[in-house]
Amino acid sequence: MRIPFTLSVAATLLALPGLAQSIESQKISFEYVRLPLVPLSGSVHTYHAEVVTRYQDAIAQQKAAHAAAVTTAETKAAEAKKEYKAQSFGAKAFNKIVLDEGKPKDAVLPAADYTPQVFDTQTLATTYVTVSGLQRTPGPDADLQVVVGLDGFTQGEIVQQAIQGSQMKIGGVATGDGIKHAYQVSYKSPLSVKVTAKDGTVLLEEQLEASTAYRKASTEAFATEAGLAKYWQANQMVFMRKLDDDLMKENMKLVAELLDSRLGQRTLTRSTRVVVVTDKNINYDEFPQAYEKAVMGYKLLAQPNRSADAAKQMQEALALWNKALAESNPKDKKARIDAKVTAATLLNAAEANLWLNNFDEAERLLVKLKLLDISRYTEAAKELDVLLQDQRTRYLANHKG
Structure with missing residues (x-):
């Protein structure tokens, strides 16, 4: 049977062993709007981003x-x-x-x-401090004030390391004991984020946890301590400057992710699979029918004005999968809905329930799927469960009361 494609997506056919029965995972991608963990008022449309340095006095x-x-x-x-x-x-x-x-x-x-670098705060703010779904605007009249505070690069301990390596031989004679010498440097660059509404309400204020922990980096290794000391004398500032630059970029990317997750409404792409069952001798027509409806529903998720249409398509697909699950008989290998078909159907139904915001039902189906203990489906269930819990948290935060 030819399976209709309604999205321009690649199809990966993973046929499982069997006689005439074929269980195929159709790979699909679709977009959806991720809700914020900290809901914003409908009157919030703009934000002002600022990065401030708090370590000039220390320098x-x-x-x-x-x-x-x-x-x-x-x-x-x-x-x-x-x-x-x-x-x-x-x-x-x-x-x-x-x-x-x-x-x-x-x-x-x-x-x-090493003296911590004083970065161009305007460039950092423009490049990294964004809130998806809102418009950036200068000055104090913005609906949100976003301030990222930098505490500067902090150098911790510098510890000399003895690294055991292979002995170098010249003409069959060992030239040393194989020990090489390097420095291990501890460092961090703490920063914090604060978001304030126009009325003074603090919506977000926290130290970026990942930025407060010391990291470690090692220099290249030298055959002698004297060689290491000579290298360090000539290259310490360049070595530390690179650590400073790289860590600032990494931390600012974490700031962008934090703001996006807490306050933004970003359109994300979801890559998943809808499993389709076919057989030359047994009628599995509900599976390609459900596939088409599910894909159409998922395609509409990123369009708020089509949410009712999306729900209708997913509910119709779900009805077909639920009808198949009513015949489920995992212990009978000859059953139309045997263990593998049951697992595939449970996975399909769990994902559809997730996007219909039926989180408890989706979780129940995933529990049943894990109990079947079919490795490929168990792994898929674990992955989907992570998304489910995140979506549940975001949905409840935006639908209090």
Whole structure:
């Protein structure tokens, strides 16, 4: 039987072993509008995005502390030279011969720590701070004020690592013990997000949890500690700058995802399967019929003005699958609706119920599906359950009372 296609989607036919029976997973993609976890009033249409830095004072203090340390080192060296110059020839000779103290050397200046980069906050706000479904607007007259606060790049411990590697041999002779040396750097770049409505109500205020945990990065490894030290002296600032840049981009992407999930109404694409059963000898006509109706219903999900049409198509598909499930006999391999057909039908029906917001029924069907313990369908049930719980949470948040 030829299965009609009503969406321009690829079809992957995964035929299961059997005689004339064929259970085929038709791959489909469709769009839907994801509801926000924090519902907004219908009067909210605009937002103003701002990124602020909160670490300039810390940078100034860091630079001042380093400058003071340099001054102290230089002062101590100058005083030592002055004292040495004032000593008599005999005292200098005594100190050199007996105490092994020669002429004071120049000051050893302390190395500066990496200074966190001060980013272009306007570019960050424009690039990453968005709320889907709302229009960006400048100034305080926006319906929402979105502020992302940056606490700056924080360098933690720098630990030297000894890495066991293979020994290098030249002419059959080992040149070392195979130990290489590297630095492992801990770092983080905390930030927070605050969203305030026009009336002053705080809709969202939290520290981005992922940004508060230290990460670790290792330098390249060197055969000797001296080689590592030389590399670090020349490349520390470049190495840390890359960590700073990369982490800021990653964290700002998390901000965009957070705002989108909590407040946005984004159109997402769902890739799934509708299972169709056919047989040369047994009538399974309800399955291609249900497939066509389900695909038509899913296609309309992203169109709010067609929600009634979408529901009608999915309900008609569901009625056909429920009729098949009424014949389910998983223990009889010769039954029309045997274990595998039952599993396929339960999966189809669970997904349709999810999009009809019948979450309890969808969950009940997934439980029955998992009890059949057919591996490919059990995995599909787990994946669908994750989406189900998220959709349930969002639906309930937007339909309180």
